[in-house]
Amino acid sequence: MRPVAIAGVGESAYGVVPDRTALQLHADAAASALDDAGLTLADVDGLFTCGEGIDLLHVVRVAEYLGIRPTTFDSTLSGGSAWETFVEHAALSIAASHCEVALIVYGSTQRSDLGRSLGTSTRGRAKGPRQFEVPYGSTTVSEYAFAAQRYMHETGATREQLAEVAVATRRHAAGNPRALYRDPISVDDVLGSRPISSPLHLLDCCVITDGGGAIVLTSLERARTLRKRPVTVLGSGSAIGAMTASQAGDITDIPARVSGERAYRQAGLTPGDVDTAQLYDSFTITVLLQLEALGLCPPGDAGPWVADGALDLDGALPTNTDGGGLSSNHPGMRGVFLLVEAVRQLRGEADRQVADAEVALCSGTGGYLSVCSTVILGVDR
DSSP states (O other): OOOEEEEEEEEOOOBSOTTOOHHHHHHHHHHHHHHHHTOOGGGOOEEEOOOSSSOTTHHHHHHHHHTOOOSEEEOOOOGGGHHHHHHHHHHHHHHTTSOSEEEEEEEEOTTGGGGSOOOOOOTTTOOGGGGGTGGGTOOHHHHHHHHHHHHHHHHOOOHHHHHHHHHHHHHHHTTOTTOSOOSOOOHHHHHHSOEEETTEEGGGBOOOOBEEEEEEEEEHHHHTTSSSOOEEEEEEEEEEOOSSGGGOSSTTSOTHHHHHHHHHHHHTOOGGGOSEEEEOOSBHHHHHHHHHHTTSSOTTOHHHHHHTTTTSTTSSSOBOTTOIIIIIOOSSOOHHHHHHHHHHHHHTOOSSOOTTOOEEEEEEEETTTTEEEEEEEEEOO
């Protein structure tokens, strides 16, 4: 099995981009990542991508738009965790010589689509266990709020500690010139923002943006001949839980516990080896649950740990250093941007740089804390 590395990363314009289609954002991000690697579309023989909702043959649609005919492809749709899952699948394909250059790419116009019909309502057509929750007003936010209420009950965590996640992430966003929101916020600002679903307020929730992101993987041997310093894929793991809170059992024991264990084992590392973490932050509670599930802080202590400044650039574990989904960008499914920021940190190219970062952990979540994928990256020694 050949060692695999990320050779290029890139993004399209993001934020509010009303003049681009989703496919154009895919193409913009792909071009940026390939240029970063010193490669072209002609080098790509593996394509990994998915779209929101029911988008049949999405990978074919993207390949056609880019003008490529990959022989290895994947369109696994697992929400925000899909991009970390794609790293696992692409690395296996490259290691087994099924492809040489894999492009992982995403683009969405979710922000611009807000004025149009998104077709996301499930009322009246929910199936399986969800049909018993939707009629009572169950939404994405309420599912996460449910988990937050339970977590607070079990651990004694407070709304103020949840708010500290948003405050720390905004501090990072202030150093990212492309972040959607950069003005500082306080805990009082978070608690004073509009209630959405108790205990979550508006500033506990991710932003909604347009945007695209991409990464390029190849063998470590080939990556060493390309334009940028390679970032090696050290370990990965994926795990699934339940689609609905009613079927989840312990809703605070999320699948990241299993995906993280697999990734650490493959990498031969422990949580103490991680220098920076890029964690999916659809909501503030998502970060606290991942910190504990991934062993990055003691069980039940994520609230006070975050309140003590652990997520800051000079804290115990600098986290979501580009401003995350809470302040920088979140175009529907944000997992690819975690990987882009992690690579920049390990190369020493980030807007807010973690000193001497050698190991980065990325954790994507999808659905209602339903699926988690973990990727551990390291500098090329």
